[in-house]
Amino acid sequence: xxxxxxxxxxxxxxxxxxxxxxxxxxxxxxxxxxxxxxxxxxxxxxxxxxxxxxxxxxxxxxxxxxxxxxxxxxxxxxxxxxxxxxxxxxxxxxxxxxxxxxxxxxxxxxxxxxxxxxxxxxxxxxxxxxxxxxxxxxxxxxxxxxxxxxxxxxxxxxxxxxxxxxxxxxxxxxxxxxxxxxxxxxxxxxxxxxxxxxxxxx
Amino acid sequence: xxxxxxxxxxxxxxxxxxxxxxxxxxxxxxxxxxxxxxxxxxxxxxxxxxxxxxxxxxxxxxxxxxxxxxxxxxxxxxxxxxxxxxxxxxxxxxxxxxxxxxxxxxxxxxxxxxxxxxxxxxxxxxxxxxxxxxxxxxxxxxxxxxxxxxxxxxxxxxxxxxxxxxxxxxxxxxxxxxxxxxxxxxxxxxxxxxxxxxxxxx
Numbered sequence: 001x002x003x004x005x006x007x008x009x010x011x012x013x014x015x016x017x018x019x020x021x022x023x024x025x026x027x028x029x030x031x032x033x034x035x036x037x038x039x040x041x042x043x044x045x046x047x048x049x050x051x052x053x054x055x056x057x058x059x060x061x062x063x064x065x066x067x068x069x070x071x072x073x074x075x076x077x078x079x080x081x082x083x084x085x086x087x088x089x090x091x092x093x094x095x096x097x098x099x100x101x102x103x104x105x106x107x108x109x110x111x112x113x114x115x116x117x118x119x120x121x122x123x124x125x126x127x128x129x130x131x132x133x134x135x136x137x138x139x140x141x142x143x144x145x146x147x148x149x150x151x152x153x154x155x156x157x158x159x160x161x162x163x164x165x166x167x168x169x170x171x172x173x174x175x176x177x178x179x180x181x182x183x184x185x186x187x188x189x190x191x192x193x194x195x196x197x198x199x200x201x202x
Numbered sequence: 203x204x205x206x207x208x209x210x211x212x213x214x215x216x217x218x219x220x221x222x223x224x225x226x227x228x229x230x231x232x233x234x235x236x237x238x239x240x241x242x243x244x245x246x247x248x249x250x251x252x253x254x255x256x257x258x259x260x261x262x263x264x265x266x267x268x269x270x271x272x273x274x275x276x277x278x279x280x281x282x283x284x285x286x287x288x289x290x291x292x293x294x295x296x297x298x299x300x301x302x303x304x305x306x307x308x309x310x311x312x313x314x315x316x317x318x319x320x321x322x323x324x325x326x327x328x329x330x331x332x333x334x335x336x337x338x339x340x341x342x343x344x345x346x347x348x349x350x351x352x353x354x355x356x357x358x359x360x361x362x363x364x365x366x367x368x369x370x371x372x373x374x375x376x377x378x379x380x381x382x383x384x385x386x387x388x389x390x391x392x393x394x395x396x397x398x399x400x401x402x403x404x
Contacts, residue, residue, distance in 0.1 A: 002298065004273065004291060005266045011253040014246040017238075018231050029220050030253060031290060034266070036219075038254050044216040045251035051213040052235055052243035064207045064236070071206065088233060089206060096204065 062107040062124045081138040111149035139167040264309040264326045281305045283340040313351035341369040
């Protein structure tokens with residue numbers, strides 16, 4: 001693309017760094033910015049800079065936080081004997097939205113992915129093992145994606161955790177609530193049969 | 203959505219201002235930013251702020267430019283007697299990419315859209331009429347979108363331009379090059395028959 005202005009070229013190049021945003025979408029975003037008030041655009045740019053430069057992580061669970069300890073870790077009503085291991089803050093937000101979980105979290109910050117060069121040492125696994133030693137939780141729930149990377153990470157974690165006295169569980173996989181059997185994929189359906197649970201009428 | 207941090211909430215709200223970007227996509231963008239080097243994120247934020255605060259528009263054609271006169275208007279090889287009227291810089295870039303047009307442009311900055319409150323006074327129409335008086339071009343080419351708003355704007359412009367001595371033309375509409383008749387919509391196909399052109403074998 002030949003841009004009529006260096007400023008536009010710069011902004012398009014920067015915005016197209018975002019995953020899923022190509023040069024054409026970035027140019028559409030640039031045109032949108034040009035139509036906005038200067039003050040609004042400044043606010044947007046500053047919020048991006050502040051996000052990265054001022055962000056803090058909870059010293060306990062590694063979730064993003066504005067304080068040293070996050071709202072969940074510092075809440076005495078949460079059950080600290082139950083630690084749910086998740087990939088990132090989106091998963092924490094998703095589980096919190098269910099309002100079904102009263103334990104705490106540990107955010108490992110990614111999944112083991114040899115192709116992308118992400119080994120266990122790049123994840124917050126050491127800090128999880130330290131928590132297990134120091135806080136002596138009763139149970140660790142592995143709530144990782146049902147992908148190759150998620151399964152690899154869960155397997156690695158379970159091997160490490162087995163060296164400690166702690167119950168290890170994983171979120172159940174199966175047919176989604178409201179889902180029709182006919183449309184479920186074979187692997188999910190197969191796993192929902194092999195890992196069947198006692199039927200409790202309610 | 204309940205965000206674990208004010209910084210994240212701010213950035214998500216700001217990024218979801220972009221058209222077509224909802225809160226979920228904005229959160230994905232935020233997670234991407236958190237994984238980047240602080241210096242890179244600062245560069246991105248600054249490029250957005252600079253874009254809006256330092257942008258200039260060509261004094262002649264209203265296209266974005268780093269200088270008072272844009273590259274096209276200041277190029278003596280371009281035919282200044284031919285002015286192509288377009289909506290925004292994307293259209294200029296699209297036509298320049300064809301390498302088929304040697305005239306100059308006039309960017310009106312939008313289309314008449316009463317529902318969004320965009321009247322002719324919000325567009326660069328007055329400056330176009332002034333150019334017609336001062337520069338006395340031979341022809342004005344209307345290259346606006348084939349939408350309700352584009353047609354309305356073209357009609358308005360043609361009425362205004364008819365008061366001056368200038369030829370008015372519009373880009374041709376019809377079946378796309380390589381397009382199959384079978385898949386063309388009825389209006390395009392109909393228009394391609396009524397506005398048929400002499401067949402020149404080449």
